[in-house]
Structures are given as C-alpha cells and as structure tokens.
Amino acid sequence: MKTKVSIRKFVKYLRDFSIVVAGIAVTLGVQDWLAIRNEKKDTALYLNTLKLELEDNCTTIDSVISVMEETTNYARYITTHDAKSVHPDTMQRYLPVYNNIMAVKFNYDAFEMFKTSGNMRFMVDKEALRSIWSAYGELKILEELCALYSHEKLEALKTEMQMKRAGKPIGIPLYDFSLGAGGEIVSGIIMVCKDYSLEIKEVISDIEKLLQ
DSSP, X not given: OHHHHHHHHHHHHHHHHHHHHHHHHHHHHXXXXXXXXXXXXXXXXXXXXXXXHHHHHHHHHHHHHHHHHHHHHHHHHHHTOOTTTSOHHHHHHTHHHHHOOOOOXXXXXXXXXXXXXXXXXXXXXXXXXXXXXXXXXXXXXXXXXXXXXXXHHHHHHHHHHHHHHTTOOOOSTTHHHHHTHHHHHHHHHHHHHHHHHHXXXXXXXXXXXXXX
C-alpha cells in the first residue's frame, strides 16, 4: 500500500516537474526569439541609416566631381590663351572656380554609431560588413586628398595676393598652379571620386538587398 502511494507521489512529482521544465523551456525559447528579433530589427535600423548616409556622401562626391571638372575646364581654357587674349567675360565666369577653396566633409555619424552599438557582430554577411568598412575608409582618403588640394591652392592664392600687394603682375590667376601640381591633384581627385562613387553605390545596393 505504501509502495503504491509512493509511486503515485513520484509520478505526480515527475509530472509537475516536467510541466515546470517545459514552462521554463518555452519561456527561454520565447525570450531568445524576441532577443533575436530585436537584434535583427536594430541591425536593420542601423543598416538603413548607413544607406542614407552613404547616399548623402555620394551626393557630396558628385558635387566634388562637378567642381573639379569645371576646374579642369578652366585649366584647359588658360592653356590656349595668354594674359592678353583671355576674354574678360570668360574670366568672370571662371572667377568662382579659381577663387573657391573647397572644404569637403563627409558624414560618418551613422557608421560611428553602428560601430559603438555592438550590432556589427549580428551581421551574418561578413563580406557586406567588410565592404561597408572599406567604403568609409575610401571616404577618409578622398577627404584627405581634397584637403591637400585646398591647402595647396590656398597657398598659391596667398602668393598671388602678396604679388598684387607688391604691385607685381600675376598674369592669369593660378596659371602655374592649374597647369602644375594643382592640375595633377585635380586629375587624381576626379579619378578617385569616380572610382569610389561606383564602389560606394555597390555597397548601397548590397545594403538594400540585406534589408529586403
């Protein structure tokens, strides 16, 4: 009799224990599922912000190309004219070109937030992650190249201002600079801009695919 009672108690205990274990397992499973869903949601939010930021940076690159191509047009014009034959109206049109000191600044806020968030570790596509890092590295390189050009151009403009103050004729503004080191840097910037723009647009396309 006692044996039967003990067996019943054991079976009841085992059943109750199984229910508790099953409940815990379900709870943990739901928590894991919610955690994974939230991680994916947060990662998607960061990726969308990165996409918008890279698109904005591509617009900046397009602006740089536009300015540099106009600078090239100015250099092409002055190579076919001397100080006496340049047309005043043409020089007036190019005034913003040779007087402009370009300050190129790209946006990195979304990328920095993504790095510090820790959500990078949730990205399954590591190749896409590497491409994102590479894209922002390219923006840094381009920014530094544009800063170098602006610095060299500013120095050339300062020299011409000093010559003007001393009453010395300067001929065509930035003639030597445009045909020398400045022209070489401009050519390099245009080439880099076009290459980087294509690569960054590919990264944007990859991000869009991840968000689908």
